[in-house]
Amino acid sequence: MALKLVTRAQWGARAYRTPNGATPYSGRRRGIKLHYLGTPYTDRTHARCDDYVRQIQAQHMDGNGWSDIGYSFAVCTHGYVYEGRGLRRRNSANGNTTLNNQDYAILLLVGSSGLTKPTEAQLDGARDAIDYVRREGPAGSWLGGHRDGYATACPGDAVYQWAKAGAPRPVSEEDDMPSKEELYDGVMRYDGKMLSPWGTPDNPTWMAESVIERTAQGVHTLEQAVPKLAGQVGALAAIVAKLAEGGGLTAAEIQAAAEAGARAALDRLGDALTEGN
Structure with missing residues (x-):
């Protein structure tokens, strides 16, 4: 699967506060911890996922007083991977400074109630994010959940069991048959524009x-x-x-x-x- 990365600029992230938001990782991390929202969550169309990620960032920065969204990456139910703090910037989601410095933090947009089990597309996207962070982070092979080393129910039983099984990709007879929504999302971008075969490097997207x-x-x-x-x-x-x-x-x-x-x-x-x- 190809990583469907949504950059900070694409989802409209606010600038992070310095100096804490700019704290870099000194080198290779032990691995990755998975997270869930810990609040009720209802699935939504992909067009509304950007809004929700911005809402998370606002809560972390304005409600918690953090310097940025807490997670390294977030994965929506449609399989898109949103860049949070991204690569090589210390997250603030794992519980304390030591834990934040130890592992990357990847959020799956599922809740403690409502939608509690990740979709197949989301598991594929999360697997892509894991591979990306291991390769580019870099991060080691360790994989677990927020509850490992910190007293919390996060990332929920469904996500935690998947992590402990090694984060396998879902098996489906229709893996090679993208849905209409996936085909649409594959070309649509933002502000009603889409990649154009007649585009240029300076103007790749057209209405x-x-x-x-x-x-x-x-x-x-x-x-x-x-x-x-x-x-x-x-x-x-x-x-x-x-x-x-x-x-x-x-x-x-x-x-x-x-x-x-x-x-x-x-x-x-x-x-x-x-x-x-």
Whole structure:
């Protein structure tokens, strides 16, 4: 699975406070601790996940007085990985300074009630986040929950059992069949824009309606060009066939063969379009 990372800039994170929010890790961490919200949580459309992550940051900074959102990363139920404090910045979610310095902190957006079990997409996203932190953090192979070394029910039984099993990816017969929402989320970004095949490095995203309009123009151009091209191909094929019979051709014979070939090609194209519809 490819990591679906949502950067701080993309989800609209506030700037963290210094100096505490900028405390770097001195080197490799022991591993990763998983977390849950510890409050009731109701699933939502992916378009509202950004709002919720901003809400968490506001609670941590304004309610708890922390320098930033507490977690290193957060994973929504749709499998997207939100950059919290990110790589190489000490988190504040594991209970105390020693524990925060020991392990990275990854939050799964599930609650103590309501939605308490992670979705398959979320487990895939969390697995991607774990692999990413181990590779780029860097972090060691240790994996557990907030409750390891600190008196708390976090990350809940479902997430904790998954962590202790080694965080396996979910097995599904439909793993290779993305949902409509996943396909949509795969191209949609923010402010109603999407990645465009006609984009440039300076302007990679277009408004969705602009992409649709450009696509429609391309389809219209093809609709006009295909019959003409098919006629030309048919005409050439008829001429070649006539030449293969041997002997010279008069101008009238060439014209008749071209017209017959064109009509036949257009008839075949019409039949194919009818069957396609």
